[in-house]
Amino acid sequence: LTTFTDDALIALDTLAGHATGLVNPTLRLGVTGLSRAGKTVFITSLVHNLLHGGRLPLFEAQKSGRIARAYMEHQPDDTVPRFLYEDHVAALLRRRIWPDSTRAISEMRLTIEYESASGWGRMFSPGRLALDIVDYPGEWLLDLPLLAKDFTQFSREAHELSALPVRSDLSAEWRALAANVDPDAPADEVAARELAEAFANYLRACKDDSRALSTLPPGRFLMPGDLEGSPALTFSPLPDLPDTKSKPGSLRAVMERRYEAYKTHVVRPFFREHVAKLDRQIVLIDAMQAINSGPDAVQDLERALTEILACFRQGRTGFLTGLVARKIDRILIAATKADHIHHESHDRLQAIVRRLAARAAERASLSGAEVEALAMAAIRATREGTVKHGSDSLPVIIGTPLAGETIDGETFDGETETAIFPGDLPASPDDLLASSNNQIRFVRFRPPKLEQTAEGVTLSLPHIRLDRAMQFLLGDRLA
Ligand code: GDP
Structure with missing residues (x-):
């Protein structure tokens, strides 16, 4: 077997x-x-x-x-x-x-x-x-392509992506740190951990940033599940790796080993099971x-x-x-x-x-x-209505914005129901990619109140x- x-x-x-x-x-x-x-x-x-x-x-x-x-x-x-x-x-x-x-x-x-x-x-x-x-988590699916990549290829691609204009400022700290290490030098656990942390911080910044960038692998760096802090998550891509084999005992060898462990013990079982x-x-x-x-x-x-x-x-x-x-x-x-x-x-x-x-x-x-x-x-956290605006009536959505949400300089308290004109989406999907002028007005709402029927039965959750x-x-x- x-x-x-x-x-x-x-x-x-x-x-x-x-x-x-x-x-x-x-x-x-x-x-x-x-x-x-x-x-x-x-x-x-x-x-x-x-x-x-x-x-x-x-x-x-x-x-x-x-x-x-x-x-x-x-x-x-x-x-x-x-x-x-x-x-x-x-x-x-x-x-x-x-x-x-x-x-x-x-x-x-x-x-x-x-x-x-x-x-x-x-x-x-x-x-x-x-x-x-x-x-x-969808982040975990994004790991599948790693199975076909060795550490050298993974490192190259990760560095290329991180240098793209939309990501370069978010990755600057990690890249600066990585540029200063010698992959062939004897492995040092502290340096390895620092590098891995800087790499994870960069991946998280991509997610948290207002640019709403989606995720890069390894998926568990963002969604570690129960693997937080384990060696299989303590690695980082290294810059400018040649196509040669890693030297035994070097930083590169340690990173490579952990990357392979991540694939074997984390990625593969997830897909298989x-x-x-x-x-x-x-x-x-x-x-x-x-x-x-x-x-x-x-x-x-x-x-x-x-x-x-x-x-x-x-x-x-x-x-x-x-x-x-x-x-x-x-x-x-x-x-x-x-x-x-x-x-x-x-x-x-x-x-x-x-x-x-x-x-x-x-x-x-x-x-x-x-x-x-x-x-x-x-x-569905909102209802619909119309609001008179001069001689026009505007379609609005009505809901309770979450505490701390703001629109037009007004900050909400999380209790007050408010009508918001959300704006229109572009008529053609192509227009979305062509211009950045189609901002809809976006606030997060509290979940809806469920009404009870006369018999005291709670209704089901409303949806669209x-x-x-x-x-x-x-x-x-x-x-
Ligand atoms: P997950 O990370 O994919 O599990 O995301 P969640 O299901 O926790 O959703 C993240 C957040 O998106 C929630 O806390 C809500 O604020 C918002 N959200 C998700 N689904 C809906 C929805 O159907 N309507 C509204 N209004 N907000 C939603």
Whole structure:
């Protein structure tokens, strides 16, 4: 067995999975996206709406009353943390604050009992589908290309990217530090750690900066999960490495070894144990934030999306990717937070997302899986209205901006409901990349208040087009 390749092992696992899947139908849904894209909010709202019979007119099984009940069950994997659904709902509903975002992988199982739509299906009724939802940081996916790169190539590419105009100031400190080390000198742990920290600081700065740059690998430098501080995360690319082999005991040799350990002990197991087992995938993107930050950020988002989609590419020979993609038959690319703009702009946002997704899917040579793109809000924190402005009436959105948000010099206290004219998205997606003048007015709102019905029943979480997403991701499996 030791001669078995990863590919073969996964193929066996997958077969075994299919065999049990025939008896107990399960659907493993991966939910990913870069940090703050809206994964936690999406899963919480989807589960809440399923458990509480939410308003989901475009989710056919629900609309036609065929869902008998949905309930939580123990998840199948004992070594993966549970998605903290109950805590997230409590934050949203009791305290009206947004839940803690995804920091690592987690999962939960929901079982849906339904009546089949076809007479044939009803003979075996009630149907039962176990939906396993797996939440994981998109940053971790961006590590896949590292498997094909040695340390020298990784170092070269990382340095080239860091010197690009949009990143050069953020990376200056790290590059200055790196320029001063001698890769062939004997390894020194303090120097190695300093360099690794400066490198991680630069990656974090790219994420935090108002330019809204998306992420560069290694993904765990931003989202370490439980690996914080371990040697596998204490490395840094080195500048100007020649194509020669590293000298034993040198700084370069130590960095190289840690980089390889990162690939072997972190990246490969993640793909093999988690990504390879998914049936469907939703990739969330924060298009609003990127649009708000300008064309560079939009382009950068497209680049990150391309790299994420490349992980689900089919038929490429070589490591893992073929097997991963062979299983995933549907991928939804969704921009959440559409509740920040008026519904008149929803179709424009959707056109922009479609365009981004189509270009990214093409550049990633994605084929085989059915791909759909959508603009939605997993949780709708605003309502719509109009405000008279002279003889015109302006479409506005109304919500409670988070404490500390500002617009036109006014700072909000987190309690006051306010009407905001969010501005219009450009009519054509091309205009977005052409000019940086299309800033929409963007403030973050508090989660909505849920009203109770006269019977004291709490209603489900309001959303925009969440039902469309659910129909694409689950609909056919509940037919
Ligand atoms: P994650 O890092 O992908 O898990 O991101 P979260 O789900 O925690 O979302 C990050 C933040 O984006 C939240 O704290 C909210 O402020 C905001 N957000 C996410 N989804 C929505 C949405 O559907 N509507 C609104 N208004 N804000 C959202």
